[in-house]
Amino acid sequence: MIPSTTPAGTDPSAVPFLARTPEEWEREARRLGGKPFHGRQIFRSIQYRGVTNPLEMLDLPKALRERLATEGLRDSVEALTVRRSTDGTRKILIGARDQANVETVLIPGVTGARGRLPSPYDAADAAAGGGGDDGYGPDDDGPGDGAGEGEGEGEVQTGTAPDARIRVSQCISTQVGCAMGCVFCASGVAGFKRHLDAGEIVGQVLLGRRHLDDDERLSNVVYMGMGEPLHNYDATARSLRILTHQDGICLSTRRITVSTSGLVPEILKLGEDFQGNIGLAISLHAVSDERRSALMPINRKYPIAELMSALRKYPLPKRRRITIEYTLVSGQNDTPAEAKGLTKLLATLPVKINLIPMNPIDASTLGPPPMAGVLKFQKILVDAGFSCFIRRQRGEDVDAACGQLALLGAKPKVKRSLGVI
Ligand code: SF4
Incomplete structure (x- = not known):
């Protein structure tokens, strides 16, 4: 098991929503007026259940759901x-x-x-x-x-x-x-x-x-x-x-x-x-x-x-x-x-x-x-x-095979070839 460490001093607010650890969500939940265990619930909702709309996190208090929604929590x-x-x-x-x-x-x-x-x-x-x-x-x-x-x-x-x-x-x-x-x-x-x-x-x-x-x-x-x-x-x-x-x-x-x-x-x-x-x-x-x-x-x-x-x-x-x-x-x-x-x-x-x-x-x-x-x-x-x-x-x-993923519209104009090495 890999420890989910949070580097000391990391501001959870600065971490993208979908990449916050449970510990970071605990701190965020407190900041938003909830309890630390609500933070763990948020993590679980997102990562386990795949719910990223806070209004659908029905295990959270209504006030916290609404506060999260105003924070702009949504898929990135x-x-x-x-x-x-x-x-x-x-x-x-x-x-x-x-x-x-x-x-x-x-x-x-x-x-x-x-x-x-x-x-x-x-x-x-x-x-x-x-x-x-x-x-x-x-x-x-x-x-x-x-x-x-x-x-x-x-x-x-x-x-x-x-x-x-x-x-x-x-x-x-x-x-x-x-x-x-x-x-x-x-x-x-x-x-x-x-x-x-x-x-x-x-x-x-x-x-x-x-x-x-x-x-x-x-x-x-x-x-x-x-x-x-x-x-x-x-x-x-x-x-x-x-x-x-x-x-x-x-x-x-x-x-x-x-x-x-x-x-x-x-x-x-x-x-x-x-x-x-x-x-x-x-x-x-x-x-x-x-x-x-x-x-x-x-x-x-x-x-x-x-x-x-x-x-x-x-x-x-x-x-x-x-x-x-x-x-x-x-x-x-x-x-x-x-x-x-x-x-x-x-x-x-x-x-x-x-x-x-x-x-x-x-x-x-x-x-x-x-x-x-x-x-x-x-x-x-x-x-x-x-x-x-x-x-x-x-x-x-x-075009999904190995090496074929490309930026849309970014295909180079000149074909690149390689001589015999
Ligand atoms: S160019 Fe980048 S993405 Fe493509 S094979 Fe090399 S390292 Fe991988």
């Missing part, structure tokens, strides 16, 4: 449009109060009431000895989703029989745009506009829950949408505390993954602040500094050796692993030699590897290798003993 984000893919994935365009837009994606799993779809990649998991420990998807292309693992986690605890509803993973954004400039990613190409505050991050999850189908439940949250979460560390950390709070949404830390392009000091800080309990995914994408720097400019600041050293220091709990994301870009990082290089680079780290055939974006002429090449790359990793999965493309028809 709203759903502008929802696009549903043929595979059930939903991309929600989120609007903030300043008209900024980000996107969040609901990705239903294929286990549960609707049955499990066969995956050609399951065999590779078994061959690699993948066991359930640290997955971040609902049905997931990774090993951490063993049947029954985490049942009852990642959603409001009801104490009832095993839940047959379909598990949904939500991918959330942390910034409007992104400053990291990865060449295969629409958010990076669009550039950085601003950080989201913690309320806007939590608000995406509250909104996402409202858009679940009746036979679905929120299971996992992945910080893999628009933006680099660790570039917006404070808001990301606060949102993690709120989402995992036992009186709120109560997501298990095992069901949350923060993905980073490799900001070394913040990786270490995340490990320290959350004792390694938050799932960590690293966008690696290359095994040499030269190639990685060309794909991901952040590598010039934190080269691969520094990144690997930080991963070794990340205080992972037993049986959990770091996820390595490797986007396969045709002609750039997809050769057997690179697969072998990856096996050497990761040899002593507790990792699982997700291979992502690059999703095409308007801003780039780069693309994925043919599936035969992807499978060959995977086989080298599996033969070396790694758990290695090929991420299925989800929501591609609504």
Whole structure:
């Protein structure tokens, strides 16, 4: 359990509504003429029941409800449009109060009431000895989703029989745009506009829950949408505390993954602040500094050796692993030699590897290798003993797949391509 600490001296009024801890709500309730326990009720109304209109918080005294309403308590984000893919994935365009837009994606799993779809990649998991420990998807292309693992986690605890509803993973954004400039990613190409505050991050999850189908439940949250979460560390950390709070949404830390392009000091800080309990995914994408720097400019600041050293220091709990994301870009990082290089680079780290055939974006002429090449790359990793999965493309028809989230109207005019490195 992550403590919901409130830094001394934090003025609760200055914290976004949706990101206040119960302790901060206690202080606010007192300021507004209520009792401290009313503050805890407010937290529970918002985070557990999803009620953000104070006039609907009927367990509060009428005077306090009205006082809260005059404070302007309301959602800081709203759903502008929802696009549903043929595979059930939903991309929600989120609007903030300043008209900024980000996107969040609901990705239903294929286990549960609707049955499990066969995956050609399951065999590779078994061959690699993948066991359930640290997955971040609902049905997931990774090993951490063993049947029954985490049942009852990642959603409001009801104490009832095993839940047959379909598990949904939500991918959330942390910034409007992104400053990291990865060449295969629409958010990076669009550039950085601003950080989201913690309320806007939590608000995406509250909104996402409202858009679940009746036979679905929120299971996992992945910080893999628009933006680099660790570039917006404070808001990301606060949102993690709120989402995992036992009186709120109560997501298990095992069901949350923060993905980073490799900001070394913040990786270490995340490990320290959350004792390694938050799932960590690293966008690696290359095994040499030269190639990685060309794909991901952040590598010039934190080269691969520094990144690997930080991963070794990340205080992972037993049986959990770091996820390595490797986007396969045709002609750039997809050769057997690179697969072998990856096996050497990761040899002593507790990792699982997700291979992502690059999703095409308007801003780039780069693309994925043919599936035969992807499978060959995977086989080298599996033969070396790694758990290695090929991420299925989800929501591609609504531009919701990995790397396709972009600022609306911010598509660059010039297509960016990369020469042979
Ligand atoms: S891949 Fe992630 S870090 Fe890189 S530009 Fe896209 S959103 Fe930013």
